[in-house]
Amino acid sequence: MMLLNEIFATLLSTLRDVAPIIFVIIFFQLVVIRRPFSHFKNLVIGMIYVILGMTFFLVGLDKALFPLGTSMAEQLTSDDFIKPSTDQSLSIAWQDYYWVYIFGACIGFATTLAEPALIAVAIKAQQISGGAIKAWYLRIAVSIGVSVGISLGTYRIVSGIDLYLFIIAGYIIVILQTIFSPKLIIGLAYDSGGVTTSTVTVPLVTALGIGLASSIPGRNPLMDGFGLIAFASLFPIMAVLAYAQFADWISHRTQLKQLDRKGE
Amino acid sequence: MLQVKNKFVKQLLGSFMDLLPIFAVIFIFQLFILRQPIPNITDIAVGTGFVVIGLTLFIQGLEKSLFPIGETMAYAFAKKGSLFWLLLFAFSLGFGTTAAEPALIAVADEAARIAAEGGLIDATDNAKNDYALGLRLTVAFSVGFAILLGVLRIIRGWPLHYLIIPGYIGVVTMTFFAPDAIIGIAYDSGGVTTSTITVPLVTALGVGLASAIRDRNPMTDGFGLIAFASLTPMIFVMAYGMIL
Numbered sequence A: 001m002m003l004l005n006e007i008f009a010t011l012l013s014t015l016r017d018v019a020p021i022i023f024v025i026i027f028f029q030l031v032v033i034r035r036p037f038s039h040f041k042n043l044v045i046g047m048i049y050v051i052l053g054m055t056f057f058l059v060g061l062d063k064a065l066f067p068l069g070t071s072m073a074e075q076l077t078s079d080d081f082i083k084p085s086t087d088q089s090l091s092i093a094w095q096d097y098y099w100v101y102i103f104g105a106c107i108g109f110a111t112t113l114a115e116p117a118l119i120a121v122a123i124k125a126q127q128i129s130g131g132a133i134k135a136w137y138l139r140i141a142v143s144i145g146v147s148v149g150i151s152l153g154t155y156r157i158v159s160g161i162d163l164y165l166f167i168i169a170g171y172i173i174v175i176l177q178t179i180f181s182p183k184l185i186i187g188l189a190y191d192s193g194g195v196t197t198s199t200v201t202v203p204l205v206t207a208l209g210i211g212l213a214s215s216i217p218g219r220n221p222l223m224d225g226f227g228l229i230a231f232a233s234l235f236p237i238m239a240v241l242a243y244a245q246f247a248d249w250i251s252h253r254t255q256l257k258q259l260d261r262k263g264e
Numbered sequence B: 001m002l003q004v005k006n007k008f009v010k011q012l013l014g015s016f017m018d019l020l021p022i023f024a025v026i027f028i029f030q031l032f033i034l035r036q037p038i039p040n041i042t043d044i045a046v047g048t049g050f051v052v053i054g055l056t057l058f059i060q061g062l063e064k065s066l067f068p069i070g071e072t073m074a075y076a077f078a079k080k081g082s083l084f085w086l087l088l089f090a091f092s093l094g095f096g097t098t099a100a101e102p103a104l105i106a107v108a109d110e111a112a113r114i115a116a117e118g119g120l121i122d123a124t125d126n127a128k129n130d131y132a133l134g135l136r137l138t139v140a141f142s143v144g145f146a147i148l149l150g151v152l153r154i155i156r157g158w159p160l161h162y163l164i165i166p167g168y169i170g171v172v173t174m175t176f177f178a179p180d181a182i183i184g185i186a187y188d189s190g191g192v193t194t195s196t197i198t199v200p201l202v203t204a205l206g207v208g209l210a211s212a213i214r215d216r217n218p219m220t221d222g223f224g225l226i227a228f229a230s231l232t233p234m235i236f237v238m239a240y241g242m243i244l
Helices: A002-033 A040-077 A094-113 A116-128 A135-159 A163-180 A183-195 A201-215 A228-263 B002-033 B041-080 B083-099 B102-117 B125-156 B160-177 B180-192 B198-212 B218-222 B225-243
Strands: none
Touching: A002 A040, A002 B041, A002 B083, A040 A094, A040 A201, A040 B002, A040 B041, A094 A135, A094 A201, A094 A228, A094 B002, A116 A135, A116 A183, A116 B041, A116 B198, A116 B218, A135 A163, A135 A183, A135 A201, A135 A228, A163 A228, A163 B160, A163 B180, A183 A228, A183 B160, A183 B180, A183 B198, A183 B218, A183 B225, A201 A228, A228 B180, B002 B041, B041 B083, B041 B198, B083 B125, B083 B198, B102 B125, B102 B180, B125 B160, B125 B198, B125 B218, B125 B225, B160 B225, B180 B225, B198 B218, B198 B225
């Protein structure tokens, strides 16, 4: 009975979430384009799938993952677990928090792999590129990016280095990579920054950030707890650009080798 | 029928594989690092089943509805040839989907609390609600603007990084002038604005437009809308923090 209530409540909030999208689409289709939808039945069935899918996905996450994941983030960041090696009111040894960095990296990688929005973009990229970009490789590259981003972000909270220094450095690297990357991948790479952080990643990562910021003296959970999402959206861009450069380099090298052989 | 069934089963398995790493991480940390038993096994089993079914349904629905809607509307607008209506559609889609986004509502409320604590606004409920609402509308407006700009870019064929790099410079410049309390929120608001349902729709719109317009390549020109939608909120939110 409780479960049914929960499903119903989530269904309602998903519907409320989707309502403006459906409203905008129907308005423009009927008033501006002035044509009935083609394959209307399919669209409606598909939309029902999307709404039901999101509902079950969210209820399931709430039941299976979020309680355990968030309590885990709190425990891993608590003093009882960390057992600080220094008097924290004097100095904070960033090495003490190594399990937090490892957990951040693992959970960032794993949640990104399951992020529905990323799956969608990866499927589309594979379709359009005619298979030149593999959905699976793209998702792995993005997940690696998030994993590095989260673990560096937790290090930032522990060390107290200003957020913007990392972000500016990240931007400079992204710009440099853009200059040297194959043009084909740039749009996709930039997009992958925005899609990584939604349904699955945000709640767990936020719990980690806020838990960490509240357990370290001198950090304000309200101010320092933020910023992890920014890391998780910046690093995938670098990771995807790097993946493209690497793939480009490999194909370039095999081409050169083939030319060499022909030359012989 | 059998084939459809098989496809569904295959997708179920795929979804299960997608979720496996999360469970592996959680269980390993719980059992071996924190050394605690796993509570509520039944809840976790039921929840896992739900997540797998949900992800499977979502992906099926994606191919059936969100992708085709985005693409056919892009074609229809390209055929109609009215820039005004296309841009208005782009803006409405961005604004409409973001204003009601639950993740954004949560972030905005959090931000109002910080602002009240930092003395930027009065600590009354009224002032906080106004601040949160203002922030939400700012982000929604900036996402609408982002999708509009991104669509205009696809039509004109401007290279993406010509717009992204000035955007980065804008973010960095604003960082030096914005109040400290808002910077973290501004940076995060870039990431949370693009929801799971908006992303496929907007991606399909961009790719559809780039395929419908001559001389545009769906791969180089079609992507990039989400990138704008995660960049402009940072700039607009910092501006909001500076004005108030």
